[in-house]
Amino acid sequence: MADLTLETTPIPGLVVLRLPLHEDPRGWFKENWQREKMVALGLPDFGPVQNNVSFNTSRGATRGIHTEPWDKFVTLATGRAFGAWVDMREGASFGTTFTVGLDPSVAVFVPRGVGNSYQVLEDSTAYTYLVNEHWRAGVAYPALALDDPTVAIDWPIPLAEAEISEKDQRQPTLDAVVPMAPKKTLIIGALGQLGRALRKDFPRADLVDLIESPDHPDVRRLDVSDAAALAAWPWHEYAVVLNAAAYTAVDAAETPEGRVSAWAANATAPAALARIAAEHRLTLVHFSSEYVFDGTAALDPGHTEDEPLSPLGVYAQSKAAGDLAVGTTPRHYLLRTSWVIGDGHNFVRTMASLAEKGVSPSVVDDQIGRLTFATELSRATRHLVDSGAAYGTYNVSNEGPATSWADLARAVFEICGRDPGDVTPVSTEDYLAGKTGISPRPHHSTMSLTKIRATGFEPEDAQKALRNYLAPASLRP
Known part of the structure; x- marks a missing residue:
């Protein structure tokens, strides 16, 4: 069984963790969030206060790119997905993109101001995430078109064949986005x-x-x-x-x-x-x-x-x-x-x-x-x-x-x-x-x-x- 590891990415502060799965004939077990071990590896001690689960019925469901004003820790409970992130913060890294395949053994820490999105690759995929601020109604934040030509995300399932909400189909391209200012x-x-x-x-x-x-x-x-x-x-x-x-x-x-x-x-x-x-x-x-x-x-x-x-x-x-x-x-x-x-x-x-x-x-x-x-x-x-x-x-x-x-x-x-x-x-x-x-x-x-x-x-x-x-x-x- 592999050890818990942490990998950096081209987006400053966004890191990938590889989570050991303890498997037997009954299924598997993982430590989805383990503060002491993860912080020791270099993950920020970001203080999560809310846990959310997004269940996706069918392959092809695509969500994002949403730039929420809090940190997130994302992983899957079941299924497979393709994760994509775009840096939407003020600064030199604005527009930087990173993608990675997601399954229950992969977790990603997403800093505040980085646009978060994913595409489901299997039916019945449960996407779970921790956040360090309680959700508040009326909070506005930048979003980006899934097909933005500048960041050019290579979606495994063509967007024309994917299930996308009406709201996400109307998001602006990168040249029209106002970068998120730091706190x-x-x-x-x-x-x-x-x-x-x-x-x-x-x-x-x-x-x-x-x-x-x-x-x-x-x-x-x-x-x-x-x-x-x-x-x-x-x-x-x-x-x-x-x-x-x-x-x-x-x-x-x-x-x-x-x-x-x-x-x-x-x-x-x-x-x-x-x-x-x-x-x-x-x-x-x-x-x-x-x-x-x-x-x-x-x-x-x-x-x-x-x-x-x-x-x-x-x-x-x-x-x-x-x-x-x-x-x-x-x-x-x-x-x-x-x-x-x-x-x-x-x-x-x-x-x-x-x-x-x-x-x-x-x-x-x-x-x-x-x-x-x-x-x-x-x-x-x-x-x-x-x-x-x-x-x-x-x-x-x-x-x-x-x-x-x-x-x-x-x-x-x-x-x-x-x-x-x-x-x-x-x-x-x-x-x-x-x-x-x-x-x-x-x-x-x-x-x-x-x-x-x-x-x-x-x-x-x-x-x-x-x-x-x-x-x-x-x-x-």
Whole structure:
């Protein structure tokens, strides 16, 4: 008896499996769908939710070419058929054709956007298929004429002699077909520092935020803490969700009102998105913080992805809770980062403004970490999504030696033409003397970048990125 095998085809993602048949005088038995073995061979873990059977009474029945917006896993329970597939997706493979003979020992995985058809070669043929979305009335999708001259499928039984539905006789030729677009990406928190960076790396993404702005008519409103709003959103249209929304007012989170807002945005909303991602097989990308650690890790190698959580303040605790929730969904990238600098109000802009105004600030020198530019965090996100890196948690920051906030302030002053000595270093204890309502900060925020480097991503040096960030637009590379 042959082993279960998987064969690739000219259509990207469409694969043929050869299924062992266990036969004896009574008949045969096969493992029609065996997730563990098939995924190990390279079949996508596509999560079927519905099983359908199409029984064909007579030889010559011909169905398709239908391009349904979900993945399919097709095989026969009885009989023989001729299977034909045409790639109807946007891209270089549009119009590529593949055919194969079908019997109970053959199965074919058909990716979303690939036109599916078959012709029955024996009476009483039962064609069975798994799909990973429930059928919905009113769903429109591309279809193709069975006799399209461009793809020129060599049907074993001439179409003039075949049984074909009236609908399939009226399908368009390839030159009139609108290719199926890929599922979309959604950026949540599109108006924030990170959201604005993500928009550049994911230019075709749909954009949502908690607020609507007349300056950004392409950004729709979505409150991810609103269960009704989440339930009404068309998640079946998406493949990737980038959750850049967060409550980041660290000190305000210590107030009664701030505590509620922090937990709603940083814990409740990610938990809801994790459930949605699991239900709809989405890739959920969520952004977290080194604040989930207490800052006691050694500077070398720094905080690692598997370090036990040890949050100090309310903000940190809400982010840690969000991390735990996101980790429950199968397809997730949890990116932990530190000291984010982007397009908006931030530490670097504040120091540059003080340098310009002639102010000489006091800046803490016992909180150590690395800057993460929003553009770098977005670049890492694009890399993980495109490369198909293993799902899980990744630390992301710019590269370079760990520095204090005072070191960074001096660097900003120097780049801006001020004497770095105009920045006075001060301990956190002295800086906070007499102040109330201040959340505790981790003293060591440096994170190990070994894991993301192993995926082929090389972080940019923080000092180089800082100089580029502060350079006039006309001088930037």
